Amino acid sequence: MRDLRHDSTPAHGNLPLEPDPFVGRSAELAELSRALGASRLVTVTGAGGVGKSRLAVRAAARCAPRDGAWRVELAPVRDPEFVEHAVVEAMGLTDHTTRSPCETLLAHLAGREVLLVLDGFEHLVDACASLVAELLRRAPGLRVLAVGRRALSVAGETLFPLPPLDEEEAVALLEVRAGQQAVSAGDDREARALCRRLDGLPLAIELAAGRLGTLSPGQLLERLDDRFRLLTGGCRDALPRHRTLRTAIGWSHELCTAEERLLWARLSVFAGRFDLEAAEYVCGGNGLPAGDVLDVLSALLAQSVLTREETAAGVRYRMLDTVRAYGAEWLEATGDADRVGRRHRDWYVGLATWCELDWFSPRQGEIAARVETELPNLRRALELALAEPEEAHLGQFLAGSLWFYWVGCGRLSEGRHWLEQAVRLDTGHEQSRLKALWVLGYVAILQGDTVPALAALQECREEAERLASDKALAYAEHRTGCLALVTDDMPRAETLLRSALDRYGEIGELNSNVLMSQVELAMARAFQGDLPEAVRLCEDVRRICDDHGERWARTYALYVLAYAAWSEDDLDGARELLTDCLKGAHAFRDLLGAVLSLELLALVTAAEGHAAEAAVLQGAADRMWPSVGLPLFGSAHYNAPHVLCEARAREHLGDERYEECRRRGTRLGRDEAVRRALRRPGPPAPRGPGAAAAAGAPTHEPAASPTRKGGETAG
Structure with missing residues (x-):
């Protein structure tokens, strides 16, 4: 029997030489190297084309032990019985004895x-898992380092999920590979957009x-809807499964069961992330019982067809766009496709x-x-519904039902886009x-676009009266009152707002x-000089909000209360209320609430004796207004x-x-501006010769007390 410990096997393994520069992945490479130092079995998982093989080879070269690193390419092997033979062959071993390949390896x-x-x-996977477990048990x-689209599920295994490249690394890879062909990656903006559309997949x-x-x-971006035909023709010496994008993804598809392929196809109807309940409803039925979706989804997750993400809304799953x-x-x-699309909608x-x-409810944040x-x-769902004449009313309903998001969470422009499409349709x-x-x-009112706002509300009111729709009439009257408010017709x-409140009361809204x-x-009462009535109304709103856990409308009540406090020279009270108001609006990404708070907080800051800081806050507000609409609605009262x-x-x-x-304020990002506004300035310093020239810090000067009468101000 030949002693295989003293054969002529190369000492340092068979890792392939890298034909071109390795770009990016420095953090992942370091992390994978550490994992290999701490665990005897590490499995790199990820979607097809994400760069698992290239990273593994680089890490193996960096971490190669005394007797070398050996790569076994298992993709061509179809029969599980030949896994052990493939490893023996890759390591250059020969053995003419009657021992099994596993025993040869162990020797x-x-x-x-x-x-x-x-x-x-x-x-x-089963044959590999069995072999790896045996080798690790008997060869200390x-x-x-395993590389695949799923785990081996062997005891002691450390999983290393590999994400796509981030945008900077993706663009760098595109530029390097283009440079190797003596061509340009083109305009940076287009290159970045291309890399985003390709999901940061190195192969793509x-x-x-x-x-x-x-x-x-x-031009590539314009043709990406047919990406599988476009992205072909890799290097001749590339692995067969890596020569085209379709083949790389199709490799995963071939490994799926019939149920897994069916779910994969149906999950493609989702855009972005989705949760389990949505997948069960949309994809269940017609050959795939809803009760089986969880198990099949788990299998796709294990094969890296899906990824699992923790979001602010809980666990979500997603596919790369290419998949x-x-x-x-x-x-x-x-x-x-049509049936699944309707279920999605x-x-x-x-x-x-x-x-x-x-x-x-208290769940507004959620x-x-x-x-x-x-x-x-x-x-x-909006696109699908509004494109189908027979179902367009669902698109109208959906666009309207999302009012709280368009208005309360900083999406006025997008909401306007969908709503204008919706109201053009006669369903x-x-x-x-x-x-x-x-x-x-x-939405148009809040953007300061009064003419379209009035047209929409007048049509709503006329149709509501014709159809005897008390609810629509109340809302039309309410919003027309809001329009009068921002156009200074107090x-x-x-009159309109009181009437709307009466109508809401009559229908129990x-x-x-x-x-x-x-x-x-x-607000209308405050602007007309009746601060006590304004305070009474908003304290009532605050009480109801606190009882119901409502936070969004509460922020606007706090704004009015802060205005009243400032008008009564209660600067500490005004700052406290505005701080609460700004925090709430910013948490919801309500740009209007945030910028109104910022404007009033700037005035309070000036009254406290911090003129320079007040100017900075005004600059920050100036930067935010274009994202909302017409600054301060063009209203003299709000201005x-x-x-x-x-x-x-x-x-x-x-x-x-x-x-x-x-x-300086206009250079602040939104988060930075809010953090700065919430940071209470120190006590104002006496004005001195060098105070106005203090660079980078607020100048602290005492402010003259304003004269106020019923909410009207005069400097």
């Missing part, structure tokens, strides 16, 4: 320190780089309905996070269209909209605090210094 590994890289094992000097990016000799990144596109082709081929219409009802997470799917479902009309009017605003009508009535603050700051700082501080 060779005895006393040696070896790293074995098993690449592409997913179709042979062995470490194994390398194949795209191969097309840059013929097409620009912009989804492959599944979508199969879904079309099954002839089931119905699920998200139902979800939006539930979220709207639950908005008026609802905001849920809708934010589900937004890509809600968009897809024969009047109530759905009426809802979309008043929500459109509301008597009309008060109590929700965030109703509370907002009361806050808006309070009064801004005008007074600017006048005081300029008086104390001088025009040049004021503009310098204001420009």
Whole structure:
């Protein structure tokens, strides 16, 4: 019997030489190297084309032990019985005895320190797991780096899920590979967009780089809907399964059972992330019982067809766009795409309905996070519903039901887009269209776009009267009152808002909209000089909000209460209320609530003697307004605090210094601006010769006390 410990096997393994530069992955490489140092079995998992093999080879070269690192390419092996033979062959071993290949391996590994890289094992997982378990048990000097789309599920295994490249690394890879062909990766903006569309998949990016000799990144972007035909033609010496994107993804598809392929195809209807309940409803039935979806989904997750993510709304699953596109082709081929698409639409219409009802509750924060997470799917549902004439009323209903998100969570522009599409359609479902009309009017008001707002609300009111729809009439009247408020017609605003509140009471309506009508009535009273009535109305709103756990409408009540406190020279009280208000608005991403708070907080800051800091906050507000609409609605009443603050700051700082501080504020991002506004300035310092020139810090000057009369201000 030959002693295989002293054969002529190469000492340092068979790792392939890298034909081109290794780009990016420095963090993953370091982390994988540490994992190999701490565990005898590490399995790199991830989707096809994500770069598992290349990273594994680089890590193996870095961590190769005394007797070398050996790579075994298992993709060509079809019969599980030949797994052991493939390992023996890759290690260059020969044995003419009657021993099994496993015994041959164990004899060779005895006393040696070896790293074995098993690449592409997913179709042979049971045979590989059995072999690895046996080798690790009997060869203490062995470490194994497995590379595949699922775990081996062997005791002691450390999983290393490999994500796609981040945008910077993806662009760097595109540029390097383009440069190797003496072509340009083109405009940076287009290159980044291309890498995003390709999910940061290294294989897809390398194949795209191969097309840059013929097409620009912009042209590639235009053709990506047919990505599987476009991205072909990898290097001749590449692994067969890596030569085209379709083949790389198809390799995973071949390994799936019939049920797994069916679920993969149906899951392609989702855009972005989805949860288990949605998958069960949308994908269950017609050959795949809803009760089986969890098990089949788990299998796809184990094979890296899906990834699992923790979000603010809980656990979600997602497919890379490239994997989804492959599944979508199969879904079309099954002839089931329309049915699954309708189920997807119905699920998200139902979800939006539930979220709207639950908005008026202590779960507002959860609802905001849920809708934010589900937004890509809600968009897809809107697209599908509004494109089908017979189902367009569902799109109208969906666009209107999401009013709380468009208005309360910083999505005015997007909401306007969907609502304008919705109201143009005559679906024969009047109530759905009426809802979309008043929500459109509301959104346009908040953007300061008064003419379209008035047109939508007038049409809503006329149709509501014709159809005797008390609810739509109340909402139309309410929002018309809101329009009068922001256009400085306070008597009309008060009349309409009081009437709307009466109508809400008659039909038993109590929700965030109703509370907002009361806050808006309070604003109208405050602007007309009746601060006690404004305070009474908003204290009532605050009490109801606290009873129901409502936080969004509460922030606007706090704004009015802060305005009243400032008007009464209660600066500490005004700051405390505005701090609470700004925190609440920012948490919901309510840009309007946040910027109104910031404007009033700037005035309070100036009154406290911090003119420079007030100017910075005004600059920050100036930067935020374009994301909302017309600054301060073009309203003289809403603009009064801004005008007074600017006048005081300029008086104390001088025009040049004021503009310098204001420009500093315009450079602040939204989060940074809010953090700064919430940080209470220190006590104002006496004004001295060098105070105005203090760079980078607020200048602290005492402010002259304003003269106030019934909410009107004069410097």
